[in-house]
Amino acid sequence: xxxxxxxxxxxxxxxxxxxxxxxxxxxxxxxxxxxxxxxxxxxxxxxxxxxxxxxxxxxxxxxxxxxxxxxxxxxxxxxxxxxxxxxxxxxxxxxxxxxxxxxxxxxxxxxxxxxxxxxxxxxxxxxxxxxxxxxxxxxxxxxxxxxxxxxxxxxxxxxxxxxxxxxxxxxxxxxxxxxxxxxxxxxxxxxxxxxxxxxxxxxxxxxxxxxxxxxxxxxxxxxxxxxxxxxxxxxxxxxxxxxxxxxxxxxxxxxxxxxxxxxxxxxxxxxxxxxxxxxxxxxxxxxxxxxxxxxxxxxxxxxxxxxxxxxxxxxxxxxxxxxxxxxxxxxxxxxxxxxxxxxxxxxxxxxxxxxxxxxxxxxxxxxxxxxxxxxxxxxxxxxxxxxxxxxxxxxxxxxxxxxxxxxxxxxxxxxxxxxxxxxxxxxxxxxxxxxxxxx
Ligand code: XIL
Numbered sequence: 001x002x003x004x005x006x007x008x009x010x011x012x013x014x015x016x017x018x019x020x021x022x023x024x025x026x027x028x029x030x031x032x033x034x035x036x037x038x039x040x041x042x043x044x045x046x047x048x049x050x051x052x053x054x055x056x057x058x059x060x061x062x063x064x065x066x067x068x069x070x071x072x073x074x075x076x077x078x079x080x081x082x083x084x085x086x087x088x089x090x091x092x093x094x095x096x097x098x099x100x101x102x103x104x105x106x107x108x109x110x111x112x113x114x115x116x117x118x119x120x121x122x123x124x125x126x127x128x129x130x131x132x133x134x135x136x137x138x139x140x141x142x143x144x145x146x147x148x149x150x151x152x153x154x155x156x157x158x159x160x161x162x163x164x165x166x167x168x169x170x171x172x173x174x175x176x177x178x179x180x181x182x183x184x185x186x187x188x189x190x191x192x193x194x195x196x197x198x199x200x201x202x203x204x205x206x207x208x209x210x211x212x213x214x215x216x217x218x219x220x221x222x223x224x225x226x227x228x229x230x231x232x233x234x235x236x237x238x239x240x241x242x243x244x245x246x247x248x249x250x251x252x253x254x255x256x257x258x259x260x261x262x263x264x265x266x267x268x269x270x271x272x273x274x275x276x277x278x279x280x281x282x283x284x285x286x287x288x289x290x291x292x293x294x295x296x297x298x299x300x301x302x303x304x305x306x307x308x309x310x311x312x313x314x315x316x317x318x319x320x321x322x323x324x325x326x327x328x329x330x331x332x333x334x335x336x337x338x339x340x341x342x343x344x345x346x347x348x349x350x351x352x353x354x355x356x357x358x359x360x361x362x363x364x365x366x367x368x369x370x371x372x373x374x375x376x377x378x379x380x381x382x383x384x385x386x387x388x389x390x391x392x393x394x395x396x397x398x399x400x401x402x403x404x405x406x407x408x409x410x411x412x413x414x415x416x417x418x419x420x421x422x423x424x425x426x427x428x429x430x431x432x433x434x435x436x437x438x439x
Contacts, residue, residue, distance in 0.1 A: 124425055125160035128418075131436035132394070135386045138163035138200060139436070140395030142361065145169050145186040147403060148193055156423045157399045158197035165202045165360070165395050166190040167405070171211040175236050179215050179228065182235055191243045202360075202395070203244040205294060206233045207278045208251035209264035222269040229266065229274065230281045237285035246290035248326055248360070249282045250275050254295055254311065258303030275311070276320045283321040290392075294326035294360050298346075300338020305346050313353055324356030324390075330397065330406075331362070333369040333377045340380040344388065351390040359385050361397040363404065364428065367411035371427045378418070379431035386435055394432070399423075 132139035140163030147153045157164075168174055169186040176182050194201045207229060219225045237247060253275060255262045266274045275293075282291050293315075298308040308325065315322050327343070338346075347357045359381065366374045385391035398404045402421040406414045418429040 121425070122155070122159050125156055128160045128429065128433055128436075129162045131433050133162065135436040135438070137385060137391065137436065138393035138395075139432070140165055140202070140393055141399045142167040142395065142397045143190055143193070143399065144403060145189040145193075147399075148189065152423045153399055153403075154193070156419055158193070158199065160418070160429075161399075162199050163202065163393055163395060164190060164194045164199050165204045167204075167398070168211070170203050170236065170240070171205060171208065172216065172232060173211045173213045176232055177213050180231065182239070184239055187240070191240065195243075201240075201244045202292075202358075202393075203237070203240055203247040203289070205248035205251040206236060206282060207249065207253075207266060207274070209262060209266065210252070212265070217265060219265070219269070225265065225269045226274075226277070229270070229278065233278055233281040234285045237282050237289070241286040241288070244286075244289055246292055246324075246358075247282055247286065248294040249291050249322075250278050251294045252296065253293070254298065254304055254307050256297060256304065258298075258305070258307040260307075276315060276318060279315065279320050279322050290323040290356065291321055292324045292326045292356075292358065292360075293322060294328065296328035296330055296361070298325075299327040299329050299331075300342030300346055302338075305338075309346070309349060309353075312350070312355060316353060316355075322355070324358065324392070325350050326358050326360030328361040328397075329359050329363075329381060331364055331377065331381075333364050333366050333373040335377055335380055340384050343381060344384045347384065347388045347391055351388065356390045356392050357385075357388065358392050359394040361395060363397045363406060363414075363416035365406050365410045365414035365416045367414050371415075374415075375427035375431035377431075378428045379435045382432045382435035386438070396432075401426075 129139050139161050141157055141161045142165045143157055144167045148157075166187055169190050174186060175184060191201055193199075216225075216228060219228060233249075253262055253264070253267070254260075261267045261272055270277070279291055282289070293308070293312055295304075295308055298305040312322055312325060327346070329343075331337070350357050362378070362381065364374045364377045382394050385394050396417055398417050400419045400421060400423055401407075401413070401415045401417050404414065404416050406416050410416075415426075418426060418432060420426055
């Protein structure tokens with residue numbers, strides 16, 4: 001078993017005991033993923049309809065086997081069978097954590113000190129990914145390739161996080177600015193950085209109405225658009241095959257009012273079937289990646305969440321290879337929209353379909369609030385992910401407030417992230433850390 005697999009073994013066994021899904025439990029890149037549809041939680045039937053292990057498949061005997069760090073031998077293990085492997089795994093977790101990030105016994109002490117002076121502290125930053133790993137989750141950040149030359153940025157990113165989403169570098173306008181001319185330089189810089197630092201990567205995103213190059217927006221023919229979309233997915237997902245553990249295959253396809261699909265160029269020319277086609281093309285190009293649908297405003301309760309739920313349920317029923325849903329979680333500080341309880345309920349119904357979930361782009365703008373309220377918000381939402389058996393990762397949408405995409409947008413300085421402009425850890429950092437530690 002490789003290091004990543006060991007690192008996540010302990011909590012995965014624990015979670016398996018909470019959720020019974022037969023058959024189809026797999027580990028993928030060290031994380032448990034679920035490829036079966038019918039599950040039981042705490043002994044109660046919560047089974048969805050929809051996909052089977054086979055339906056999420058593709059060529060080569062199932063999409064979720066053979067991924068980096070995947071451990072097929074654990075597939076279908078009974079919840080009661082963890083036994084001594086569980087104890088071994090616990091040792092491995094501790095050893096790997098110590099070796100990987102050189103966390104020492106003083107980390108907790110330094111955490112308290114840094115909370116007041118906010119000095120950059122590698123030991124403290126590293127405690128974040130250790131806590132996430134011990135909870136069996138990945139902790140991610142959106143990374144911008146242009147910032148990697150800034151030492152404090154790169155160091156903070158590599159020290160605190162073990163999961164990367166390229167903030168812009170794998171979008172259509174970055175990867176295929178001219179038709180059939182592919183430019184992977186900045187995306188490759190992200191994957192190289194991740195590889196150098198032992199971080200996993202989620203590709204983002206193959207099909208999205210935004211950040212489209214002009215040549216795509218200018219297409220007025222359904223056949224040409226379909227060919228362009230399939231070619232784009234095929235080329236990009238093939239290029240990054242083996243380097244990403246997951247893809248946001250389709251991003252933000254649902255209208256804000258939750259009554260229909262978004263009136264994008266893809267929906268206009270290709271109809272609703274473009275989503276199925278996109279996921280099938282992604283699976284063909286990368287049999288090993290988790291394939292995700294990603295959206296905002298569908299994290300908790302409401303029409304848009306209901307629409308996304310119905311949409312992915314329908315995809316599973318049609319045998320479309322979708323493995324999970326990303327809940328973006330760009331949010332304000334108040335625990336009201338959506339509440340943590342609503343997010344938990346939404347995750348649970350998606351999990352009951354046999355889908356994994358991730359918090360994919362979290363930030364908490366505090367234009368009109370304070371850091372302590374922000375910390376509570378982060379804590380409560382991350383706590384939901386830490387409690388939900390098939391929530392695999394939490395990604396925050398940036399490393400430092402300094403480069404947040406919300407600067408000057410939601411207000412001048414929304415300060416929405418875990419590290420301040422000088423890479424000092426904020427109360428929000430401690431909120432996330434505590435949530436992963438079960439505090
Ligand atoms: C944002 C980036 O952060 C910005 O740098 C860029 O100018 C616009 O896109 N939902 C998504 C992300 O899925 O891709 C968006 O990222 C933020 C909203």
